[in-house]
Amino acid sequence: MNALYDVPAPAKLNLFLHITGQRADGYHLLQSAFMLIDWCDSLDFVPRNDGQIHREDLTMALPADDLVVRAARLLQAHTGCTLGADIRIRKSIPAQAGMGGGSSDAASTLLALNRLWKLNLSQDTLAQLGLSLGADVPFFVRGHNAWVEGIGEQITPLELPAGRFVVVKPPTGLETRLIFSDPALKRDTEAATIYGFAANTFGFGRNDLQAVAQRLCPDVDHAIAWLNSKGLQARMTGSGSAVFAHLPHEVDLSDAPDAFQVKVCSNVGVHPLAGWASSNGLSVGSANCQPV
Numbered sequence: 001m002n003a004l005y006d007v008p009a010p011a012k013l014n015l016f017l018h019i020t021g022q023r024a025d026g027y028h029l030l031q032s033a034f035m036l037i038d039w040c041d042s043l044d045f046v047p048r049n050d051g052q053i054h055r056e057d058l059t060m061a062l063p064a065d066d067l068v069v070r071a072a073r074l075l076q077a078h079t080g081c082t083l084g085a086d087i088r089i090r091k092s093i094p095a096q097a098g099m100g101g102g103s104s105d106a107a108s109t110l111l112a113l114n115r116l117w118k119l120n121l122s123q124d125t126l127a128q129l130g131l132s133l134g135a136d137v138p139f140f141v142r143g144h145n146a147w148v149e150g151i152g153e154q155i156t157p158l159e160l161p162a163g164r165f166v167v168v169k170p171p172t173g174l175e176t177r178l179i180f181s182d183p184a185l186k187r188d189t190e191a192a193t194i195y196g197f198a199a200n201t202f203g204f205g206r207n208d209l210q211a212v213a214q215r216l217c218p219d220v221d222h223a224i225a226w227l228n229s230k231g232l233q234a235r236m237t238g239s240g241s242a243v244f245a246h247l248p249h250e251v252d253l254s255d256a257p258d259a260f261q262v263k264v265c266s267n268v269g270v271h272p273l274a275g276w277a278s279s280n281g282l283s284v285g286s287a288n289c290q291p292v
Helices: 067-079 101-116 123-131 137-142 176-180 194-198 210-216 218-228
Strands: 004-022 028-048 053-057 084-090 146-150 154-157 164-169 234-236 243-246 261-266
Touching: 004 101, 004 137, 028 101, 028 164, 028 261, 053 067, 067 084, 067 101, 067 123, 084 101, 101 123, 101 137, 123 137, 137 146, 137 154, 164 218, 176 210, 210 218, 210 234, 218 234, 218 243
Parallel strands: 053 084
Antiparallel strands: 004 028, 028 084, 028 146, 146 154, 164 243, 164 261, 234 243
16 A cells, blocks of 8 residues: 545534533543534545654644644554654644544544554554543544543444534634633533433533633634524534534525634544454554555
8 A cells, every 4th residue: 555645534523512520630521422524634644664754734734743743653652663654634624613623633643554554453452542642532533423421532332313514613712721621610510321312312411611612702602693593503512612503404504704614514424434443453562564
């Protein structure tokens, strides 16, 4: 295999997000339903024999040591692989949106380089590696819509009905750290059940981060109010600042506020890279890194 081109990295929406507690180490315990959507970044991977990891940003500039670079280097360190890669990224998913764009890019990098470098690591191993990069990365590695608990590492696959959604990204973003460190954040929501969620899939629960986000970023409130004015039930995804609403019928979205990015998306049942890591692949120290 010489290279991998146009490797997709889909975004996610949190259908709900409840904070049920906080661990002694500061990590928050959550419950959420993560749903893949067809808003994707795209990456190219070309192998190198010198072990170097080079990244080229084709749309927007990313931090030098972003999650993609960190994922590639983590995979090298874990396996002892001496190969490298030239990685090109076409960003489409907005940053600081709560849509998991960086985590999805990292997961697609782990899956793609596992294949390109012939490492044969299992999905479980890649998910464990991904958790050290970010709480959302294992979800994208596993590749199914999911009921997510713990700090993001407890993942139960979900079957969701097909649906369309309007996603609105205000021009301002939000730092996750600021929301989770806010003393006003609700941290004691009662635990929910999958059965309760299944009875009202697209209208269940709430986003416990939303109230803090609306105070810190008035644009979130503006976006929610605009979608609600269309007769839709809007809420924030993740830590924002993007908001979304289920779209059961056509709605005129032509009067979107200036500078707001608006996109109609469909949900995705299975990650487009599903099957790129086997369930019974190799694990620590047993990769087969070979030139291509």
